[in-house]
Amino acid sequence: MKITVLNGSPKGERSDTLVMTRAFIEGMGRVCPTEVITVHAAVANIEYCSGCFACKHNGGKCIHDDDMTGILEDMLSSDLIIYSFGLYSYGMPGALKNLLDRTMPLSSWNMYRDTEGKYGHKFQYDVSRMRFMMICGCGYPNSKHNFEGAVRQFELKYPDNCGIITVPESPMFNIPQAAQFVSPRIEELKDAGEEFAKNGALSDETMKKICSPMIPEEIYAKFANGERH
Ligand SMILES: Cc1cc2nc3c(=O)[nH]c(=O)nc-3n(C[C@H](O)[C@H](O)[C@H](O)COP(=O)(O)O)c2cc1C
Helix, strand or coil, rough: EEEEECCCCCCCHHHHHHHHHHHHHHHHHCCCCEEEEECCCCCCCCCCCCCHHHHHHHCCCCCCCCCHHHHHHHHHCCCEEEEEEEECCEEECHHHHHHHHCCCCHHEEEECCCCCCCCEEEEECCCCCCCCEEEEEECCCCCCCCCCHHHHHHHHHHHCCEEEEECHHHHHHHHHHHHHHHHHHHHHHHHHHHHHHHHCCHHHHHHHHHCCCCCHHHHHHHHHCCCCC
């Protein structure tokens, strides 16, 4: 299975969220061989979308000649695209949003309207085998009143075949002293990856487990605020 990871963290390899994403992919690897390509959006050479819509009228060719050409090729040849990012201002970090905008060449000019009245552009390539996943960490200990904007954007963008994992308290993934609380979650994420590779979806039970805080909200908040006693 070919997987393209679009890493939105400006911290690159040091991303907290990437620890989760890698665990998930490792679990998938228990079921099938995986080929993983990781794009670090913050250092890739990606111009802003110019909004010209030229890509919709000339067979998906963008006016910009930059790293996005290769990234789109990788996406199109992948079975799974993972948007991996830490929550920034209740949404995705700017570099990843810029990359997302530049996926415009993948869809055609024609709009469709779904049964609920939502409009969107249809893909102009066969993406029927492709799955889209968002794996998102965040610095606050709460999920409610925090992840909603990013989750809704992803659901609207990829209404078919999308999976969403959100995990609060994610800076703990890169704090060695937190290992005892983090290690079980990493194992759960590996198991979740295995489940996803087997079933193509995650059960409600698994989602509840992996998306919960790793330590109680109040204790995390106290530690984060420097109140250790
Ligand atoms: C500019 C900026 C904005 C942030 N906004 C939020 C936010 O809205 N909610 C939240 O819970 N954490 C927020 N955080 C914290 C990050 O989500 C957190 O540090 C996360 O672990 C970073 O993940 P990464 O290492 O994968 O980039 C923000 C951090 C930065 C630097």
